[in-house]
Amino acid sequence: MNSDLFIYDTERFNSIASDDILQQGLTFFTEHKVVALDRQDHALIAQVEDSDVNKSYKIELTQSTGGKLVVQCECADQNSVCKHAVAVLHSYKAYTDRYKQDIDNATQETIQGCIHKGKHDIRVKLISGNLGFGVWQATSTIPTAHGPQAYQVHIRSLNKRVNYCTCPDLNRNRLGTCQHIEAVLHYAQSKPGFSAFKEAGSPVSFVYLAWENNKPVIRLYPIATMSDDLTAICADFFCSQQDFYRPFAR
Ligand SMILES: [Zn+2]
Numbered sequence: 001m002n003s004d005l006f007i008y009d010t011e012r013f014n015s016i017a018s019d020d021i022l023q024q025g026l027t028f029f030t031e032h033k034v035v036a037l038d039r040q041d042h043a044l045i046a047q048v049e050d051s052d053v054n055k056s057y058k059i060e061l062t063q064s065t066g067g068k069l070v071v072q073c074e075c076a077d078q079n080s081v082c083k084h085a086v087a088v089l090h091s092y093k094a095y096t097d098r099y100k101q102d103i104d105n106a107t108q109e110t111i112q113g114c115i116h117k118g119k120h121d122i123r124v125k126l127i128s129g130n131l132g133f134g135v136w137q138a139t140s141t142i143p144t145a146h147g148p149q150a151y152q153v154h155i156r157s158l159n160k161r162v163n164y165c166t167c168p169d170l171n172r173n174r175l176g177t178c179q180h181i182e183a184v185l186h187y188a189q190s191k192p193g194f195s196a197f198k199e200a201g202s203p204v205s206f207v208y209l210a211w212e213n214n215k216p217v218i219r220l221y222p223i224a225t226m227s228d229d230l231t232a233i234c235a236d237f238f239c240s241q242q243d244f245y246r247p248f249a250r
């Protein structure tokens, strides 16, 4: 993914805009102003809300043949790279950090749909635990015939698809994510300490349901400090790939 043209680290950011623009762009990103984001072959197309002027701007990022970032934004900023462009690049980085390994377009589309709904239609509240490992309530803000729908989301990782939600969509999607999980991740990624929690990973080992090639697989997520006793017990049930051992499968 390092070869991805639109992944910017601090050094690359510093080369495209002033500190002031970079700071404003980062604020736009953390305040969830990037409301739509689509990666196409050679372009990033996005929409950014600007509450300062009460407008929403369409923006397209491409790359010149010389590798220079080319920004086409509806705003009147005279800088070649505006704060909206910086916000979009942050948003894209957060997205790819989470879904690097996803390959096909249909999968991408479903995930994008979950992210979109998660951003716009769902309110989240931490019930127990913390940003990196905890239980959340996710409530749809779109009223249904049965009143507001609330589900519980169990966050175990901020960058792996090992999280759980009590909604029916999680199993329907067969992707290991749903709009409720995405809503929590979206909320979490703008909070202080997000990177530290992401790096720290899960504090405990756990068993989870993964989806692979459209099929459910029970897997073990062992942490490095798992005790020998527990490792020995798990070895009876899980093979080396952390797959659940299926004694009746031939
Ligand atoms: Zn702009």
Ligand SMILES: [Zn+2]
Pocket (backbone or CB within 6 Å): 151, 165, 166, 167, 168, 169, 170, 178, 179, 180, 181
């Ligand atoms: Zn859900």
